């Protein structure tokens with residue numbers, strides 16, 4: 090700073106000194122004339138440099154920073170240095186951006202960046218294939234102008250992106266695509282698309298295989314079971330060992346038959362093409378029947394109670410609901426020791442219909458609860474087998490619950506008992522026939 094003022098004031102001071110000396114030698118007029126002309130020259134020189142700077146600022150080019158003399162030489166040198174630094178930083182940023190673009194382009198998923206109005210800001214080549222986009226032409230276009238499938242447009246509008254959207258045979262007939270929207274920053278969105286055709290094919294093969302095997306096993310099992318039962322009932326069967334063996338065979342074939350039935354039920358529920366057949370389900374009547382069945386399954390070993398606190402009816406599938414409710418009731422009976430209490434309850438909570446089964450049985454430790462609805466997951470293998478469980482009951486319940494947009498809640502304490510509740514959405518509650526007419 091000091092250097093700047095020293096250099097800036099050197100010329101005017103030198104001129105002042107010379108003018109004062111001239112004043113002494115030749116009088117005031119030549120001295121004043123000389124001083125003003127020197128200042129004017131100094132002023133013009135600065136003005137020229139300023140004009141050069143102004144011209145350059147109008148279209149700054151890092152390679153053409155003006156040259157200057159004296160004070161301006163330093164200023165322009167610093168400007169030059171700044172511009173070089175800035176150019177280097179810009180080059181580094183561009184390289185980083187290109188690197189990012191290359192990495193994102195190499196992703197096996199399609200990536201589209203959408204702005205706050207769902208206009209395309211950028212997309213990678215896989216997204217171009219999945220959406221039929223052109224990465225240069227379509228920038229700035231609304232995504233829904235280019236990807237017009239109604240399901241996709243609706244998915245974008247719902248603003249609930251917790252679950253991915255599946256679209257089968259959309260652009261290219263043979264492709265199944267999964268889409269996921271991830272909001273970020275200031276209302277921007279990342280749209281990720283994945284080709285899950287192979288995965289879907291394997292899933293379908295798995296499902297078909299299980300369904301076919303189960304179906305094929307059904308007939309031979311029925312035949313074997315029939316013969317075993319006939320043999321069991323033969324009056325001249327006096328060998329105890331043979332009788333025991335036959336009873337065991339009957340028990341096991343029945344268990345296999347239940348397993349096959351449960352596998353078939355699951356593959357039906359699991360099939361995306363098998364949409365929910367909705368009808369009016371009179372839940373109180375259904376529960377009275379299930380209560381009777383529960384009584385006979387319990388054989389008087391438990392205190393079984395039915396609490397119908399609501400008489401509301403549901404929009405759903407009676408067969409599926411019967412299967413889900415029946416599984417929860419059968420579990421409560423099988424996992425509650427003799428003398429325990431079981432309550433079946435139908436009620437409404439905040440406008441939502443709720444079915445619950447409360448038991449005073451074995452209860453479940455907290456670490457098992459999140460995994461209960463997995464196929465073949467058992468807390469206690471021997472107990473499940475002893476009581477004739479297939480390990481598929483709660484998996485069936487989970488599917489039925491999700492097909493009815495309901496949720497399954499489990500509250501349990503080891504050694505004290507459990508409550509399994511199915512909470513239905515309010516929209517599934519139908520007005521009673523007399524309410525509907527009034």
Ligand code: ADP
Nearest residue numbers: 420421424467468469473478479480481482483
């Ligand atoms: P399973 O045929 O073995 O009963 P489920 O899918 O119906 O299969 O249930 C999974 C596991 O959850 C069971 O093996 C059991 O350990 C546990 N379970 C289910 N319901 C209850 C209950 N009411 N009380 C205690 N444990 C239960």
